[in-house]
Every structure is written in C-alpha cells, then in structure tokens.
Amino acid sequence: MNDYHEKLARKLLEKNDLISYGEALTWVELLWEDFESTYAKAGHEYAGEEMTMRVVNTWIDNYGERLHEFVAQNPKYKDFFANQQRYH
Numbered sequence: 001m002n003d004y005h006e007k008l009a010r011k012l013l014e015k016n017d018l019i020s021y022g023e024a025l026t027w028v029e030l031l032w033e034d035f036e037s038t039y040a041k042a043g044h045e046y047a048g049e050e051m052t053m054r055v056v057n058t059w060i061d062n063y064g065e066r067l068h069e070f071v072a073q074n075p076k077y078k079d080f081f082a083n084q085q086r087y088h
Contacts, residue, residue: 004053
C-alpha cells in the first residue's frame with residue numbers, strides 16, 4: 001500500500017469519526033485519482049506524488065469532516081462504499 005495513502009487515510013479518520021478505515025482509504029484513493037486525472041486533462045506535466053499528497057491533504061483539511069455527506073447527496077458514489085467494513 002502507498003505510504004501516502006495510509007498517512008492521508010489516518011488523517012482523514014482524525015477529522016471524521018463517522019467513517020471506517022476502509023472508507024477513509026477509499027476516499028483518499030478517489031481524491032488522489034481525481035486530482036491526478038484532472039491535472040493531466042488540463043495539460044499539466046505530472047508533478048509527482050508529493051504534489052498530489054499536498055493537494056489531497058488540503059482537501060482533507062478543508063472537507064474531511066463532511067465527506068460522508070457527499071455520498072448521501074451523490075448516490076453514484078455509494079457503490080464505492082457499499083461493501084466497506086466498519087472498523088477504526
């Protein structure tokens with residue numbers, strides 16, 4: 001597992017105690033992929049994992065405590081979390 005993903009998932013759990021570790025890791029992976037694909041589509045050169053780590057870290061700081069609300073409002077994301085184990 002990517003150390004960055006692990007660190008970010010743990011940080012997300014500190015910000016949001018309403019999600020499981022598996023859900024936190026899924027969120028990190030989704031946010032990571034979203035940033036990298038959007039950055040590439042915009043025509044930017046790959047800036048490396050450290051850049052992606054900083055951006056996802058900022059998103060967790062700003063939105064981490066409310067990410068679970070996003071799934072409730074956007075049913076298409078429920079499939080990503082449907083089979084997650086609830087453990088911390």
